[in-house]
Amino acid sequence: MATGKEIVVSGIRSTGFLHLGNYFGAIRNYIRMQEDYDCYFFVADWHSLTTHPDPKDLRGNVFRVLAENIASGLDPEKVALYAQSDVPEIAELYLLLNMLAYKGELEKVPTFKDKVRLQPQNVNAGLLTYPVLMSADILVHRAVKVPVGKDQEQHLEMARNFAQRFNNRYGQLFPEPVAFNFGDNLIRIPSLDGTGKMSKSENEMATLYLADTDEQIRKKIMKAKTDSGPLEPGAPMPETIANLFLLMQQVSAPAVISDFERAYQDQAIRYGDLKKQLAEDMVRFIAPIREKAQELQQDKPYLNRIMKAGAEKARASAAQTLQAARKLIGIDYY
Numbered sequence: 001m002a003t004g005k006e007i008v009v010s011g012i013r014s015t016g017f018l019h020l021g022n023y024f025g026a027i028r029n030y031i032r033m034q035e036d037y038d039c040y041f042f043v044a045d046w047h048s049l050t051t052h053p054d055p056k057d058l059r060g061n062v063f064r065v066l067a068e069n070i071a072s073g074l075d076p077e078k079v080a081l082y083a084q085s086d087v088p089e090i091a092e093l094y095l096l097l098n099m100l101a102y103k104g105e106l107e108k109v110p111t112f113k114d115k116v117r118l119q120p121q122n123v124n125a126g127l128l129t130y131p132v133l134m135s136a137d138i139l140v141h142r143a144v145k146v147p148v149g150k151d152q153e154q155h156l157e158m159a160r161n162f163a164q165r166f167n168n169r170y171g172q173l174f175p176e177p178v179a180f181n182f183g184d185n186l187i188r189i190p191s192l193d194g195t196g197k198m199s200k201s202e203n204e205m206a207t208l209y210l211a212d213t214d215e216q217i218r219k220k221i222m223k224a225k226t227d228s229g230p231l232e233p234g235a236p237m238p239e240t241i242a243n244l245f246l247l248m249q250q251v252s253a254p255a256v257i258s259d260f261e262r263a264y265q266d267q268a269i270r271y272g273d274l275k276k277q278l279a280e281d282m283v284r285f286i287a288p289i290r291e292k293a294q295e296l297q298q299d300k301p302y303l304n305r306i307m308k309a310g311a312e313k314a315r316a317s318a319a320q321t322l323q324a325a326r327k328l329i330g331i332d333y334y
């Protein structure tokens with residue numbers, strides 16, 4: 001459908017509970033983009049299969065991600081919201097792009113190397129070609145902007161490479177998509193223990209989920225690592241403290257943040273107070289999303305309707321791209 005608006009695509013894997021990293025890295029941008037762009041947002045259920053989830057968990061996981069997206073403020077009337085597996089054109093484009101992707105470059109991708117370390121018993125071809133499937137998700141709608149967190153930057157570079165390679169070999173079809181964030185930089189929400197980033201499946205106590213209860217939120221934040229405070233005026237902020245301020249910047253009032261920043265500079269800061277404030281502001285932020293998402297998950301017919309309508313819109317756009325791609329490659333026999 002030609003609306004004249006720029007095309008935007010992004011997806012979230014249905015592998016666990018959504019957390020603040022997903023929200024501030026991706027979903028917050030989705031919500032801001034839904035008015036001014038032609039948006040395609042999806043649940044990456046094929047991508048989740050690399051780790052062989054139990055078949056009876058799939059539906060619930062997909063519905064939860066959909067519900068959490070809508071509860072966060074996505075309007076399914078404005079954007080196409082769908083499951084990746086409902087758009088078979090993505091699989092076809094994945095196959096075509098695989099012919100232009102080289103084993104050597106795929107083996108060098110940092111996320112692949114991480115997975116090899118984490119699950120050496122299951123290094124399947126789906127894992128190796130994960131960035132090709134992701135490129136197909138994006139290129140199938142000829143998207144130009146892809147709202148994602150910092151961890152996906154490299155995957156976007158690969159999508160640009162594949163687009164370029166296709167265009168050079170067969171003729172111009174794909175724009176080169178860029179990773180997008182409002183503001184200058186892509187975001188990385190750190191974990192509460194200061195050892196990495198918030199993540200769906202690792203270090204649960206150090207990750208804040210959109211489904212966490214008020215008590216869980218308070219407990220996790222009060223346990224976050226701190227130290228005994230700045231030793232001299234103007235001392236550089238250690239990472240664990242900077243992380244708490246970064247979270248505060250997402251959910252607390254500007255005046256509250258600057259009070260704590262001043263207290264830090266004056267060496268008068270009490271980390272217990274900082275964490276209590278952050279915990280209460282976080283509860284206020286997460287609770288309405290959690291409650292709305294729970295309510296939406298009860299309404300299966302509604303979620304089914306949304307998914308179907310989203311898939312229809314996505315397939316219409318994807319079919320046009322595939323028709324053009326087949327023609328350029330020479331697969332147009334009739």
Ligand code: TYM
Nearest residue numbers: 010011012013021022025026134148149187188189197198
């Ligand atoms: P996934 O499911 O791991 O994460 C979904 C989105 O959340 C962002 N994110 C973060 N941002 C900031 N800080 C964090 N700690 C953090 N953790 C996660 C991710 O950057 C992402 O934007 N491969 C993708 C899913 C995908 C996709 C696509 C994305 C499949 N096809 C096409 C965009 C376009 C992934 O695993 O994201």
